[in-house]
Amino acid sequence: MTAVITPPRATEAAAGESAAPPASRRRINIGRIVAWACLVVILIVTLFPFYWMLRTALSTNTALYTNAGSLLPVDFSWGGFARVLGLSSPEQAVAEGGTTGSINFWLYLRNTVIVATVITIGQVLFSSMAAYAFARLEWKGRDVVFFLFLTALMIPPIFVQLPNFILIRDLGLLNTLAGIILPFFFMTPFAIFFMRQFFLGISREVEESAKIDGAGHLRIFFRIVLPMSSTPVFTLALLTYITAWGEYFWPLLVGRADDARVLTVALGIFRSQTPQTGPDWAGLMAGTLVAALPIFVLFVLFGRKLVDNLGYSGIK
Numbered sequence: 646m647t648a649v650i651t652p653p654r655a656t657e658a659a660a661g662e663s664a665a666p667p668a669s670r671r672r673i674n675i676g677r678i679v680a681w682a683c684l685v686v687i688l689i690v691t692l693f694p695f696y697w698m699l700r701t702a703l704s705t706n707t708a709l710y711t712n713a714g715s716l717l718p719v720d721f722s723w724g725g726f727a728r729v730l731g732l733s734s735p736e737q738a739v740a741e742g743g744t745t746g747s748i749n750f751w752l753y754l755r756n757t758v759i760v761a762t763v764i765t766i767g768q769v770l771f772s773s774m775a776a777y778a779f780a781r782l783e784w785k786g787r788d789v790v791f792f793l794f795l796t797a798l799m800i801p802p803i804f805v806q807l808p809n810f811i812l813i814r815d816l817g818l819l820n821t822l823a824g825i826i827l828p829f830f831f832m833t834p835f836a837i838f839f840m841r842q843f844f845l846g847i848s849r850e851v852e853e854s855a856k857i858d859g860a861g862h863l864r865i866f867f868r869i870v871l872p873m874s875s876t877p878v879f880t881l882a883l884l885t886y887i888t889a890w891g892e893y894f895w896p897l898l899v900g901r902a903d904d905a906r907v908l909t910v911a912l913g914i915f916r917s918q919t920p921q922t923g924p925d926w927a928g929l930m931a932g933t934l935v936a937a938l939p940i941f942v943l944f945v946l947f948g949r950k951l952v953d954n955l956g957y958s959g960i961k
Contacts, residue, residue: 702931707742725931743925753911760825761889767830768885775832776840777866797834820902843877887940908936
């Protein structure tokens with residue numbers, strides 16, 4: 646056997662090299678700690694308004710004025726939710742400093758669900774059909790028309806409110822759910838652009854094979870292209886539903902009647918029913934939380950999938 650003798654300098658160099666990674670790891674760990682600390686701060690700043698809404702909703706309205714800076718609910722009570730849902734008597738509302746008025750919550754919830762659902766179905770269907778025509782069909786002026794659709798993204802929505810209002814008025818659809826739905830029902834430039842980007846990535850060989858078998862454009866779209874596009878369709882449907890659920894200005898213009906009022910407008914009416922002691926902040930925050938609860942549930946269930954689908958579809 647032969648013994649290998651390592652020179653002292655080589656041994657020291659090897660020891661120095663082995664000692665370098667821990668210092669590097671320490672620098673990386675410090676960086677991660679700082680990054681996580683920043684994320685936690687941003688998360689707290691983002692979620693604090695929602696916590697403050699919950700804290701206000703669980704407080705008694707009269708007690709809020711005596712201890713407005715408390716981080717915890719002041720004189721804990723479910724009265725705000727009871728007033729919004731119509732479960733509180735006028736005597737109980739007055740005792741807690743809330744408004745004696747109430748909103749027909751279940752009627753307005755029904756109207757909101759109908760409006761958001763019908764708008765989502767219409768936009769997904771018609772925008773997908775238009776996007777397929779822009780992506781696959783060859784017709785004169787196609788690129789010019791698509792460019793005009795894209796320029797519509799730069800027009801502020803407020804500019805079209807007055808023409809739409811006049812149109813809905815002339816059609817006799819004021820104070821109806823149809824009047825609220827109609828301007829958003831068919832398509833939007835963003836929805837067409839979003840679906841077209843995905844359709845351009847679908848292989849033409851599949852469609853050409855279907856054409857050889859005698860399938861027309863409608864059959865190819867509904868039997869082949871649309872089932873293959875479940876990912877962007879789901880994403881577009883979720884985004885459209887959330888947008889329609891939170892729409893306020895247009896339903897306020899068109900749906901003033903009680904039968905055509907949606908939740909966002911109803912909360913404004915509830916806010917105007919001011920008691921003698923001041924605004925019913927507890928009831929208003931409770932109503933806002935209840936109205937936002939369905940959207941919050943959608944984000945919890947499908948938020949990760951929504952982010953993945955947006956990245957997959959190439960929308961940055």
